[in-house]
Amino acid sequence: MTAPQQTGKTIPLVDLKVQYHNLGSPIDAAISRVLQRCDFILGKDVRLFETEFAAYCEVPHAVGVGSGTDALHLACRALGIGPGDEVIVPAMTFASTAFGVSLTGAWPVLVDVRSEDALIDPARIEDAISSRTRAIIPVHLYGRCADMDAIQSIASRHGLAVIEDAAQAHGATWQGRRAGGLGDIGCFSFYPGKNLGAYGDGGMVTTRRSDIAQRVAMLRNCGSLQKYHHDDIGLNSRLDTVQAAILRVKLKFLDEWNGERRRRAMYYTRALESAGCQCMPAGEGSVWHLYVVRVRGRDRVLSSLQAQGIGAGIHYPFAIHELKAYRALGYGTGEFPVAEQWARRSLSLPLYPELSHDDMDRCIAALKTAVAQVEDAP
Ligand SMILES: *Cc1c(COP(=O)(O)O)cnc(C)c1O
DSSP states (O other), rough: OOOOOOOOSSSSSOHHHHHHHHHHHHHHHHHHHHHTTTTTTSSSHHHHHHHHHHHTTTTTTTEEEEEHHHHHHHHHHTOHHHHHHHHEESSSSHHHHHHHTTTTTTTTEEOOOOTTTBBOOOGHHHHHOTTTEEEOOOOOOOOOOOOOOHHHHHHHHHHHEEEHHHEEOOTTTTTTTEESSSSSEEEEETTTSSSSSSSSOOEEEESOOOHHHHHHHHTBTTTTTTTTOOOOOOOBOOOOOOHHHHHHHHHHTTHHHHHHHHHHHHHHHHHHGTTTTTEEEOTTTTSSSEEEEOOTTTTHHHHHHHHBBBOOSSSSSHHHHSSSGGGGGGGOTTTTTTHHHHHHEEEEOOTTTTHHHHHHHHHHHHHHHHHHHHOOOO
């Protein structure tokens, strides 16, 4: 099979440069104000961004932390989860969902996902609950909320906490309510490529519970709320003031950007559903962090796309139990068949708010070509 030749520039999976090009001067000014104040650690912009992000998520409390991974770890710690405990995690997600659990010494217990949208399958959760289970971590993967009604009712029946992994779901809604305020704790990442991204690492824990907000604020700051009074063994995982200043500028555009993502996702779906691609369901409150399709012969389709200058990616090529880091969990191949099928079949097309329609048309044409080539191959 010869891949068609690349014409023109490569279309990236995510384009951070175009956003900086559009917002450069307010961002430069925000950074410069921090440099002049020199309040680098837990400065004014951290406090203001925490207040603004809490209001955005419709919760009373938000605590800025060093990353999404740390947000998940600190959420578990704040609930007192540790060695001997189990936490339920979907088998298809970014590895950090499970790391947040493992870093406390607790054990992630995997549950398979749904075939239609790669989100944790509520029908399989109860089988995974034991006397050691403390919490469930639904992941709003690709920007779409997990079935929070079903998950909440299972959690309350068994006395479990619910920690949302909202790292891909800034602004997503479930029945009109914002992600991050749907469970006991919400965890966000501001990794640069997320819907709301910093210019470095960052994260946030959101909650309605003041006791949890206080514990996260203490644990992220070396276990102290008052200088040199260390109440617990903590991390150094504070949201950087420069990043908070940047995020305050960007938060004002988040809804507009999510709308642009949604319109582009609908455009892709209209064009691709007829071309033999399995697209994600429309999903009312999704913020389309990624545009994921499932195709047969995924690896060959991906190489063809790359040869045609399309920066497609895979999210994610392995289910959690297939990762080397998690061999010790003792799960075998075939144990989470739906997650494994997502890992084998999914690919992500370029998607960002500034993506042009001409570039989308190029992606669509390239994918149709690639799919047809794979079908024709012996
Ligand atoms: C990005 C991401 C994380 C981790 O966030 P970091 O800020 O990179 O540590 C956790 N869970 C999911 C689902 C993610 O997409």
